[in-house]
Amino acid sequence: MTGRRGGRKSEGTTMAETVSEQAGVRREASTPGVGKFEPGMSIPGILRERVAKDPEGTIFERQTALGSGFVPVTARVFAEEVLAAAKGLIALGVRPGERVAIMSHTSYEWTLLDFAAWSVGAVPVSIYETSSASQVEWIVTDAEVRVVFTENRAQAALAEPLIGQAALEHVLVIAEDAVSRLRELGADVPDADVTTRTAALGLDALATIIYTSGTTGRPKGVELTHGNFVSLVVNGSDDPNFSMVVRGAGKRTLLFMPLAHVFARFVEVLCVYSGAVMAHVPDAKNLVADLAAFRPTFLLAVPRVFEKVYNAADAKAGSGAQKRVFRWAAKVAIAYSRALDTPEGPSRALKTQRALASRLVYRKILAAMGGTLDYAVSGGGPLGERLGHFFRGIGVVVLEGYGLTEVGAPTTVNRPGLVKIGTVGPPYPGTSVRIADDGQVLVKGPHVFRGYHGNPEATAAAFDPDGWFITGDLGTLDEDGYLRITGRKKEIIVTAGGKNVAPAVLEDRLRGHPLVSQVVVVGDNKPFIGALVTLDAEMLPQWLANHRLPAMTVEQAATDERVLAALDRAVTRANEAVSRAESIRKITVLTTDFTEANGYLTPSLKVKRALVLKDFAAEVESIYS
Known part of the structure; x- marks a missing residue:
């Protein structure tokens, strides 16, 4: 059973002292941006820079068969495939600003189509592969989608009846060689037609519309710009605390979260900018085998994945002596992690116990997670203090963060050197967080969305008179500016x-x-x-x-x-x-x-x-x- 709240003294801070006091409670905190980005930057521009720096370096690895291995794709090859697909979109008649929807499990092809659409100035719209016919109809019509790419024929059957309604003209199926079809269609389109469109993009250009899954009512289309993504990936990768997680040779991550979710879309752009190698798998059903085959150094997941890892290890221990050994080792890991937050640190006896627990228990869990995992980023819900201490105690630091679709994913996050287990961290670089009088968390920064698609009333209601985005979540800031989420206002x-x-x-x-x-x-x-x-x-x-x-x-x-x-x-x-x-x-x-x-x-x-x-x-x- 895992706890859900708690904290620790920070190991240092890069946050600006933007503090408002009321009855001794901190009401606002900011972290200055560290990255440099110009008005003409864009997501395809980030890919262009990656290719220029290291054309023959690996940018992605593609799974050859379920759990059996991965083969490298160089930055140059990926860019060539993006160009070919982009020319195919032009041949289909897709113009700058028009919408191209993708409905699929997480896959290399999704990322390829994302970058192809961005390269021609189009706006990819994500649709979950599990969406119903009515959900597909709402998104396709509300966003005025011109082309839909689906993973399989069954999904295509949901979209094809919409051809002729609103703007939809084409439905292409990835499993039926849609990417090859684009390459054929665009064979006679000059490369310059793509580069001209890419050059016309800037930070203010619309990059994507992501429909909030929503627990009530029809989902709203969140409009995120190229600038929203660029500010996030540049500020994150260039931040000295976070760069050690995602930047440089040898950094690898396995993406299994849905690319229809903003968290995964942020990750795919982040890895292209940071230099990390990324691989795709459709879901977490074969996660242990996939982790063993790919061996990531960092991982991004929702709390339920970490709960499952712990519970599976607990269950696998069986009963009797083995169960007692696992429970003892779990207590040692938690005690060791908690001791790291004290001035004196872990005692010699605790270090000895941890070394024994590592040989008996921890190394098996770490092997099941790929054997090379140093960091994991958890978002989408509270992780729990006890679980955070357990994983840090066995050797994997779980960096808990907080964000929403409307802020492009992260708005606060724990980072190496800036960790308080039980909180969702200090503001992300370039971000300001404020606690309103009613306890709601408010956010400002270049990552905040520009509005809800075709819904000016909802957009106006999402911001307070001073321009702060109203998250709807309740939270508090501690004396060091670390955020704790305590619930949803409407719940x-x-x-x-x-x-x-x-x-x-x-x-x-x-x-x-x-x-x-x-x-x-x-x-x-x-x-x-x-x-x-x-x-x-x-x-x-x-x-x-x-x-x-x-x-x-x-x-x-x-x-x-x-x-x-x-x-x-x-x-x-x-x-x-x-x-x-x-x-x-x-x-x-x-x-x-x-x-x-x-x-x-x-x-x-x-x-x-x-x-x-x-x-x-x-x-x-x-x-x-």
Whole structure:
């Protein structure tokens, strides 16, 4: 079970002393930008510079077969493929500013098409591969998409009926050699037609429209410019604290997050600028084999991936002596990491214990993560203090960060030398963060989006009178300017007794138990706080075996007294983070998990709270009956 909040004294700071005090509480913090970028810079310009610096150096590695190996692609070869695809887009009639949608799992082809579209001044629009027909229709029509690239024929069938509606003219299928088709179409287009369009781009040019997955209502199209991305990758890569993670020879990362998500789009541009080598895999289903084959030095993932790694290692330890050894080693790792934050550091005895734990436990976990991993960046939700200390204790520093689609991904992040486990870090270079009077986190910087596509009312509502972007998240800044996120303003629960409760801290702690898949805390206008809990079907068999319990289905486990007793103990531990008035008093275990497939999770794996509360209203009421 993992904790969710905490902190440490920073090892130093590069933040400017932009501080506003009110009753001893820090209200604002800034980190100056360190990168230099000119008005004429653009994303394809970043690729051009990478090729000029090291044309024969590896820029990507392509997977040959699932988990079996990767082959290098040089910067020169990639640029040639981008040029050929870009000429094909021109042959299709795509003009500067027009939209080109991509619907696919994460793949080399997606990145290739991204850069091809950018090179001709077009605007790539991302669509999750799991999107429904109505979602595809909304995005294609709202963004006035001219060309859609889909991964397979089934996805193409969702887009093809839209041809002739709005602006859509072409649907091309990647699995049916769409890239080769572009090369053929553009064979007679002069190279100069592409370079002329690339040269016309600048920081203010629209780079992409990313539709927020949204937990309620229709998604809004977030317009991000070339300048938004350029400022992020330049300030991040040139920052002396962060550059050691992403810059230079030997730096490698494996991208398995959806490229439809802003975090992954930021990463693909970041690696091109920083000089790191990147590889693509479609998802995390074969992550252990993929990590072993590629051997990354840094990784970017959502907290659930790190929870899964820990829970899998715990489950694999089995029962009896092996289980006791793993639990002991986990405690040693956490104690060692916490000791790093003290003036005296780890004791000699603790160092000896860690060395033994490394031989017995840690090296196996590190090998499963590729064997060369030094850093991991976690975003998309709270990681948890205990989990952060565990991974740092075994030798992988997890740098937790915070951001939204509207800020191009990161807006605060822990960095080597600037780490407080349990926070989401100080402001990203070039960024300012402010805490509003109502506790909301506000953001300013060159990475903040220019507006919602075709929605001036929503754009106006997203900024305060002083031009700060209103995130909708609640947070606090500590004395060193490190941010802690405490919840979403719109998700605050008010009990019948008038107590305001932020559900995130309870949900995140309880979700760290290996039996638990998803949690929705409830209690609005109710006498106490309760929770809906779903079980992790993948972890259940191993957990039952480890506890010498008979095999059972999720439905059986949901009513089994021994399973329920384990969940009650997990609830008790989760409640340690809050006051009694905020604590969970009763849970209901559901037999239906919340997934993207059944519509209860967004593509970025956030629970659609309103839909859950509507569809499981009877189960919520049963908590209070």
